[in-house]
Amino acid sequence: MSIKTVLITGTSSGIGLAAAVATAQSGWHVVATMRDTTRAGAxxxxxxxxxxxxxxxxxxxxxxxxxxxxxxxxxxxxxxxxNAGAGHLGTLEQESVEDVRAVMEVNFFGVLHVTKAALPMLRESKGRVVTVTSVGGVVGQPFNEAYCAAKFAVEGFMESLAPVAATVGVAVSVVEPGAVASEFVSNVGGRDTVLEQAGPYAPALAAYLARTRDAFAAAQTPQGAAASIVELLEAEQPVFRVQTSDAARAFTAAKLTDGDGSTVQALTSAWIA
Incomplete structure (x- = not known):
């Protein structure tokens, strides 16, 4: 049998890097992509x-x-x-619509560009689309309005695309990590500046940042998250939605069983009290 080929975006660090190595170890030919190939050393x-x-x-x-x-x-x-994506920290009153649009370009439209271009080849191979979203694509989180909006959009798009793609033999899945010990969070720039400029939102933002530091102290490894990606690639009948850890499963379950929204509002409001 011919060796299967997988293209992975955002592989210079974190989950993308770990997924590239893990899929290669599983026998795939890995096309590992990144915006700046001078960062391929790691x-x-x-x-x-x-x-x-x-x-x-x-x-x-x-x-x-x-x-x-x-x-x-x-x-x-x-x-x-x-897998490629970028975090963003901020709240609507204090950022421009252009800032929000830029987040959507990377995290939502970037996924669409790659998937659309790949679909003809994936139809021919009866292949798979696996998209790394986030628990932030299920549960909206304070000061992550733009990021969560983009991830919600990805989840809705892929959930809608999945049955259509299945009619031509392409399986579509999403992967929802929680906190992962990678460069992703540190790459969210301007935290100190945002806090200094937060004005009336400063107490809530400070509380959120403290909570986030605590959450990432017990973060999952990139390799742990990547294992879920490999499982989807190799499953005979891949499911649509997978969380990468027990913490992620517990967190998203609060939303997926929250008919009126009160559970999630109580949970996230406590983060900024």
């Missing part, structure tokens, strides 16, 4: 340590031309893992 080192190889390609998910160029020349494609 991935290449991890792959070498694991005794596997990956193919590095440049890909900016917000640039359709970059997506097309990245996919060009692939002989086959059996799966796409949409």
């Amino acid at each position: 991935l290449l080192e991890a792959a070498e340590t694991a005794g596997v190889s990956v193919e590095i390609r440049a890909l900016d998910v917000t640039d359709p031309a970059s997506v097309t160029a990245c996919l060009a020349g692939l002989d086959r494609l059996d799966a796409v893992v949409n």
